[in-house]
Amino acid sequence: MMTVHEVSRLTGVSIRALHHYDRIGLLRPAEVTEAGYRLYDDAALERLQCILLFRELEFPLREIRDIVGSPAFDRQKALDQQVRLLRLKKEHLEDLIRLAEDIIKTGVRTLDFTAFDSSRMEEYAREAKQAWGRTDAWKEFEQMDAGRTPADRKRLWAGLMDVLSEFGRMKELAPADARPQAQVRKLQCYISEHFYTCTDQILAGLGQMYAAGGTMTENIDRAGGEGTAAFAARAIEAYCKK
Numbered sequence: 001m002m003t004v005h006e007v008s009r010l011t012g013v014s015i016r017a018l019h020h021y022d023r024i025g026l027l028r029p030a031e032v033t034e035a036g037y038r039l040y041d042d043a044a045l046e047r048l049q050c051i052l053l054f055r056e057l058e059f060p061l062r063e064i065r066d067i068v069g070s071p072a073f074d075r076q077k078a079l080d081q082q083v084r085l086l087r088l089k090k091e092h093l094e095d096l097i098r099l100a101e102d103i104i105k106t107g108v109r110t111l112d113f114t115a116f117d118s119s120r121m122e123e124y125a126r127e128a129k130q131a132w133g134r135t136d137a138w139k140e141f142e143q144m145d146a147g148r149t150p151a152d153r154k155r156l157w158a159g160l161m162d163v164l165s166e167f168g169r170m171k172e173l174a175p176a177d178a179r180p181q182a183q184v185r186k187l188q189c190y191i192s193e194h195f196y197t198c199t200d201q202i203l204a205g206l207g208q209m210y211a212a213g214g215t216m217t218e219n220i221d222r223a224g225g226e227g228t229a230a231f232a233a234r235a236i237e238a239y240c241k242k
Helices: 004-011 015-023 042-056 061-068 075-106 119-132 136-145 150-170 178-194 200-210 215-224 228-241
Strands: 038-040
Touching: 004 015, 004 038, 004 042, 015 038, 038 042, 042 061, 042 075, 150 178, 150 215, 150 228, 178 200, 178 228, 200 215, 200 228, 215 228
Parallel strands: none
Antiparallel strands: none
């Protein structure tokens, strides 16, 4: 865990900005001590890294919050989009540099404004934002999450991990067997009760995310044992195909 001062020194983000990110629900600390100190874990730092990349691309904070907070958020997909946008931004800047250098070398006035055209970059940014959007599930989550304390969120997250960890005790079974399928139903109900209505479509996407690697996969395997995330994903896939 890192304090807000340590995170500020590591990332260059001011303490005031980190406090603001917390207030608007963009970056919550993993824990708040009884003394009121914010503490950040690796998952929070990964989220901050993603936020800063979007900020570098001049996305407004509210849009970044909607993107990274979307139930369908996929970190790898976001990174792919960010790389594409950064490359477009680089190409745009290189065009501007060449134009300025040509004017300096030739000393000739030019009325060529093509280097200032950023429409390609703006169009891709619009497509990236629309890919996440403000889904009904996200709006529902915002309503259910309003008023919850960090302790409430930590308790609900721990409850979700308890449900997922149970898959670790079923790995010797076939994913389509009765017990794993009942556990998938329990998971779906838990998400619907505490976060947002978890349709089969959303559940299928979550299953893919659980087994996709990264922090979520590591957390599930840590809770239920190695291979738990992959088994849960297979059980969810079987459930959603019915």
